[in-house]
Amino acid sequence: MKRSLRQIAEAVEARLQGNGSVEIEGVASIASASPLDLVFVEEQKHLPRAVHSAAGAIIAGEFAAGSTSKPLIISDHPKLAFARAARFLQQENHDGLDTTVHAAAVVHASARLAAGAIVEERAVIAADAEIGENTRIGAGCAIGHGVRIGRECEIYPNVTAYAGTTLGDRVIVHAGAVLGSDGFGYVRDPQSGRYEKFPQAGKLVIEDDVEIGANTTIDRGALDETRIGRGTKIDNLVHIGHNCRIGENVVIAAQTGLSGSIVIENDVLLGGQVGIGEHARIEEGVMLGGQGGVLPNKVLRGKGVAFWGTPAQPVRQYLKQLAALARLSKKEKK
Secondary structure, three states: OOEEHHHHHHHHOOEEEOOOOOEEOEEOOOOOOOOOEEEEOOOHHHHHHHHOOOOOEEEEOHHHOOOOOOOEEEOOOHHHHHHHHHHHHHOOOOOOOOOEEOOOOEEOOOOEEOOOOEEOOOOEEOOOOEEOOOOEEOOOOEEOOOOEEOOOOEEOOOOEEOOOEEEOOOOEEOOOOEEEEOOOOEEEOOOOOOEEEOOOOOEEEEOOOOEEOOOOEEEOOOOOEEEEOOOOEEOOOOEEOOOOEEOOOOEEOOOOEEOOOOEEOOOOEEOOOOEEOOOOEEOOOOEEOOOOEEOOOOEEOOOOOEEEOOOOEEHHHHHHHHHHHHHHHHHHHO
């Protein structure tokens, strides 16, 4: 929806320079912008391109102040302000709107839908489920018995939330994600050699402001709970096993796999295709590079330290080992 530049500047808590009545409808790259779009630049060398683009306004740093007649939003962190502006422009005003349930949706009589909630076609809401204010349940979703979903959440099509799952406020779950399924837990009978299922009776708790990528799966706890901390961002095609505890503001890239009972502390960054064994612990602020591997029961510690390789070790140490292997290889060829 259209917003004035003045409204956008106030929403992102940045300084306006120029005509605040200019209306903006969306965000774009400098190359593809229209007069209804907002663009951003983080470095002065890119400012001329933005100024001469078709964009209606620019978000830039202090270096842009007074340099153009094109309307500006001045921020110390232009990219962050741009992201917030994009979110502000996408917000729909549901205040005072009634709950909307598509005729092809199935909602149990005991389910509770708050004001402004939207349930799209073919979605199924089971008994005793609760859907918060202004939350959208996408087409084909299956929301299980007693599931709790907070306010202003966006649940995209074909998401499945098993019974025992709780989502906080402003959670985004992309298409095809499965939340709260049984963990991979079995007990072997030594006499018959057969595997029997261990109880998977715990819960899954997802805190506020979490985003979960498409086709990601997060298992419920076996007897206790799996928990995803506030503000954590999880990419597509990630698997998180039962009893894992993920801290706040953790970032997990695509195709990462976490075994059961892993602890990931606050502000950890996990690259793509990382694999972590059961009962491992990644302490606060650690960065683990793509395809890094952590063996079961191991601990990685060191705030701001980057690890790489399998088994994971500090990058400098890992690169020294690679260099030593390369030298040995050359000697053997000689």
